[in-house]
Amino acid sequence: MWRGYYTSLRLGPGHAFINVDLSSQPMIMHGNLPDVMIAYAKAKAPRFGPSDLSTRTMHPQAAIDLGRFLRNLKVVIKAKDQQGTEQHRKIKELTKLSAADAKFNLENGQQTNVKEYIKAQYGVTLQHPEWPCIRVSKVALWPIEVCEIQVGQKYGKKLDPAQTAESLKFTTIGPRDRIPLLRKGIEKIMPTNAGSPLNQWGLQIETTPMEVPARILPPPQVTYKNKTVTPGSGTWDLRGYNFMKTASIERWMVFVFDREQFFPHRDVQNSVQGFVEGLSKTGIRVMTQQPTIVYGAGVHPDRVAQFMKHEAKKVFRDIPQLFVCYLPRKPCDEYAAIKVGIATQCLSIPKVKRGNPQYYANVAMKVNVKLNGTNSTVNLGPAVSGKPTVIFGADVSHPAPGSFAPSVAALVGTINPEFTNYGSSIRIQPSRVECIAEIGAMVQDLLKQFHKSVKVKPQRLIFFRDGVSEGQFSQVMDQEVNAIRIACQSLEATYKPEITYIVCGKRHHISLFPMRPEDGDRTGNVQAGTTVDQQITSAYTFDWYTQSHASLLGTSRSAHYTVLVDDSKFSADTLQQLVYNLCYTYARCTRSVSYATPAYYADRLATRACLYLNADADDAASVLSSHSGASADEQRRVKMTEYRQKLK
Incomplete structure (x- = not known):
């Protein structure tokens, strides 16, 4: 990981300011090409060593993985020509031929191989002629032994879980440590000495952080069946509280996706007892205290869902209310299959072995909602009073870098007057297209669900759209907002509800710090509820920043909200309080979340839909579809339609 600085010049109300932030980037390991290849291969095969680079012994999958990793990387050729010049080339592919096996004809017609040519032309005797070559053009091959990976190349692909964990350690910097690093960056980027270009041009830039006015919004009251709590610092304790509306579990089963020798039947029973007790403390009624337990270790991930349904039919006539699945690790190959269209609750075996009651309390929140509690x-607040209202969240999930899979658009919307139950709608669309192509039809889906539940048409629609950059605001206005209006009128010509369209997100570089340590929370961050709507906001739009959550690690990033459309003409206070209150409605935890809950749900839905489609692992099908018609895309579309029905 490399650390640097992000800078941008922004226009605020009546002034300009420079935004400086820390930035981190995963980089390709540089150095001898064989060393880099071995280090990369060791991530999947810890015993991989120099002997495994031989073209005769290299595992076929390792060759494929290394070929994908090396493609388009820049290398420096250490074998210098007669003038002593180094060559800088880009890798086209990793060949299957070693330096000893790759043969070609010289201009005089004599045949030679890469090994002998390198020795004759450059005076280099290869120590490992059995290692493969890289191709840098149609005719040019170089043995990996004489190549170095050039320094300073970005790693643009998706990080694996271990890499992600390491990158988080590197990028997690608390506010007390972050401010000195930012000051150092400002001194480097904007020197203020007499001879600096800024002074020569007559520009004066204040290098101390801006002081901006802020206020702390009051937290809402969170109401349970037996008590009401006013959270402090964005958190509260569930102990002693019963859920407002509780589910009742009569038919359920337990699946253990680990070998019985590692998680014995008695330990599973003890965990099930802890699970039942955790649910009962919140008011959930569990009629069957000792459910059927089935071990599923060794079942192929593609057959997991079928296996679970088959086992369930041995016990019940139809699918039970809930499957509880014990998983040995995260991520788990079975997870995607388990989550397809059936009510499930996954439990981590390492966590349940600790026997922490708080873990089961957290699980109870998820289970109750999944069973319509x-x-x-x-x-x-007043933003949703007086008129039937639907609050929407919208997001688009894009495939991992390097993937050709389609993007997935997700829309969620409240379908009850208490704004606790959500309907959903999902679609696939061309890869990395941010505007939601079918948002009109998706809105209609949710309006119909609301009308079916409440028996009235909503007169006010409030949208929270995640993932849109400032450069896409006009495009979203032209395409999505207009499509929503047309969709409403197509349901009924006179149906014209008020629309408020708010873009929200955390992909910005504004950091808020308390002026004095006593003004912050225990981590040194600004307190939950801190809102800024002056000086660092846009000169052209109505926008603000709200720090709605209590940060656990590092420097918290406030959510940025920009109002693109507001037919209801809400005041700033009304909208800001609505947004902050919404952050306390996330059903899966007893904390306020970092941005508006509807957008949070949409993000989770889009991510889950990608998991359903196994989009990241289906690149080959996507590439194939570009050459052989739309078969792969059609298969995805059919699968998405099936999942849409299961999600309702």
Whole structure:
């Protein structure tokens, strides 16, 4: 990982300011090409060593993985020509031929191989002629032994879980440590000495951080069946509280996707007892205390869902209310299959072995919602009073870098007057297209769900759109907002509800710090509820920043909200309080979340839909579809339609 600085010049109300932030980037390991290849291969095969680079012994999958990793990387050729010049080339492919086996004809017609040519032309005797070559052009091959990976190349692909964990350690910097690093960056980027270009041009830039006015919004009351709590610092404790509307579990089964020798039947029973007790403490009624336990270790991930349904039919006539699945690790190959269209709750075996009651309390919040219960309610304020209202969240999930899979658009919307139950709609669309192509049809889906539940048409629609950059605002206005209006009128010509369209997200570089340590929270961050709507906001739009959550690690990043459309003409206070109150409605935890819950749900839905489609692992099918018609895309579309029905 490399650390640097992000800078941008921004226009605020009546002034300009420079935004400086820390930036981190995963980089390709540089150095001898064989060393880099071995280090990369060791991530999947820890015993991989120099002897495994031989073209005769290299595992076929390792060759494929290394070929994908090396493609388009820049290398320096250490074998210098007669003038002593180094060559800088780009890798086209990793060949299957070694330096000893790769043969070609010289200009005089004599045949030679790469090994002998390198020795004759450059005076280099290869120590490992059995290692493969890289191709840098149609005719040019170089043995990996004489190549070095050039320094300073970005790693643009998706990080694996271990790499992600390491990158988080590197990028997690608390506010007390972050400010000195930012000051150092400002001194480097904007020197203020007499001879600096800024002074020569007559520009004066204040290098101390800006002081901006802020206010702390009051937290809402969170209401449970037996008590009401006013959270402090964005958190509260579930102990002693019963859910507002509880589910009842009569038919359920337990699946253990680990070998019985590692998680014995008695340990599973003890965990099930802890699970039942955790649910009962919140008011969830579990009628069957000793469910059927089935071990599923060794079942192929593609057959997991079928296996679970088959086992369930041995016990029940139809699919039970809930499958509880014990998984040995995260991520787990079975997870995607388990989550397809059936009510499930996954439990981590390492976590349940610790026997922490708080873990089961957290699980209870998820289970109750999955079974159509309601954990708690929050009064959202005047923005949603007086008229039937639907609050939407929208997001688009894009494939991992280097993938050709399609993007997935997700829309969620409240379908009850308490704003606790959500309907959903998902679609696939061309890869990395941000505007939601079928948002009109998706809105219609949710309006129909709301009307079916409440028996009235909503007169106010409030949208929270995640993932849109400032450069896409006009495009979203032209395409998505207009499509929503047309969709409403196509349901009924006179149906014209008020629309408020708010873009929200955390992909910005504004950091808020308390002026004095005593003004911050225990981690040194600004307190939950801190809102800034002056000086660092846009000169052209109505926008603001709200720090809605209590940060656990590092420097917290506030959510940025920009209002693109507001037919209801809400005041700033009304909208800001609505947004902050919504952050306390996330059903899966007893904390306020970092941005508006509807957008949070949409993000989770889009990510889950990608998991359903196994999009990241289906690149080959996507590439094939570009050459052989739309078969792969059609298969995805059919699968998405099936999942849409299961999600309702």
